[in-house]
Amino acid sequence: MLERTPTTKAQALLDKFGKALETGDIDSAVNCFQADCYWRDLVTFTWNLKTMEGQDQVRDMLQATLANTKPTAWAVAKGEEATEDGGVITAWITFETSVARGFGLVRFKGDLIWTLLTTMAELKGHEEKAGFTRPLGAKHGHGKDRKTWREERDDEIAELGHTKQPFVVIIGGGQGGIALGARLKQLGVATIIIEKNERPGDSWRKRYKSLCLHDPVWYDHLPYIDFPKNWPVFAPKDKIGDWLEMYTKVMELNYWNSTTAKSAKYDEKTKEWTVVVERDGKEIVLKPKQLVLATGMS
Numbered sequence: 663m664l665e666r667t668p669t670t671k672a673q674a675l676l677d678k679f680g681k682a683l684e685t686g687d688i689d690s691a692v693n694c695f696q697a698d699c700y701w702r703d704l705v706t707f708t709w710n711l712k713t714m715e716g717q718d719q720v721r722d723m724l725q726a727t728l729a730n731t732k733p734t735a736w737a738v739a740k741g742e743e744a745t746e747d748g749g750v751i752t753a754w755i756t757f758e759t760s761v762a763r764g765f766g767l768v769r770f771k772g773d774l775i776w777t778l779l780t781t782m783a784e785l786k787g788h789e790e791k792a793g794f795t796r797p798l799g800a801k802h803g804h805g806k807d808r809k810t811w812r813e814e815r816d817d818e819i820a821e822l823g824h825t826k827q828p829f830v831v832i833i834g835g836g837q838g839g840i841a842l843g844a845r846l847k848q849l850g851v852a853t854i855i856i857e858k859n860e861r862p863g864d865s866w867r868k869r870y871k872s873l874c875l876h877d878p879v880w881y882d883h884l885p886y887i888d889f890p891k892n893w894p895v896f897a898p899k900d901k902i903g904d905w906l907e908m909y910t911k912v913m914e915l916n917y918w919n920s921t922t923a924k925s926a927k928y929d930e931k932t933k934e935w936t937v938v939v940e941r942d943g944k945e946i947v948l949k950p951k952q953l954v955l956a957t958g959m960s
Contacts, residue, residue, distance in 0.1 A: 668744035672753040680736035704781040732760040790848040834956035836865040862910040863903030873899040
């Protein structure tokens with residue numbers, strides 16, 4: 663008989679929950695939850711940021727989404743072990759839907775789901791070009807008119823926003839806009855980041871003199887490039903500013919500094935935005951399909 667560890671307990675409960683979802687048995691799925699449960703969903707089921715509180719709200723959400731979501735493969739995340747403390751089992755989990763792969767966190771209390779977090783990790787068929795799928799870079803063989811990386815990058819900078827329209831415009835070039843821009847770049851989504859300051863990182867440099875990050879380094883990594891091992895626990899503002907400037911360059915982001923967004927209007931017929939920006943004393947009209955406001959809260 664297998665030893666009953668927190669991980670095996672969690673997997674057995676996930677199997678029960680997953681079976682109910684796969685068979686479309688919403689009542690059985692809802693009965694896998696505590697009466698005072700919470701389910702926080704980030705995009706995977708609701709295509710929104712939603713929190714369901716209690717069994718009734720969980721049922722309503724599943725009735726609206728389950729048929730299209732088709733969740734499967736619920737499992738304790740590879741390389742992770744569930745823990746148990748005070749009668750509560752906690753586990754990092756993975757799962758799939760009809761269009762995506764997900765990651766989450768579940769807490770079981772009394773063999774029932776107490777809290778559940780589901781987040782979308784990637785869209786099937788649109789995985790990031792990273793790790794084993796990273797770009798090759800080198801182009802071997804002969805080619806009379808073949809362009810170098812530098813020439814291709816210069817063409818992209820010259821064309822995007824002028825002869826070619828971006829799919830996404832991000833207004834705000836702080837760490838949030840930069841991180842999103844990096845993710846979209848790896849997905850092959852043409853993106854322009856609009857920032858009124860002169861340099862990437864100025865939103866930190868221009869703060870008060872003694873400012874350091876309030877969060878420790880382990881919480882502050884940007885996608886793809888972690889801070890080095892000798893990075894201070896609480897980084898000074900100017901050091902963060904320089905890191906953001908470096909990151910923007912090496913991640914090949916289309917970052918329009920010294921640019922002001924003047925207006926934005928959505929056209930329901932064409933399903934696109936008209937975004938007017940001012941750059942180098944001239945007005946430029948951009949026509950993205952998606953507009954992101956990454957202007958922070960302060």
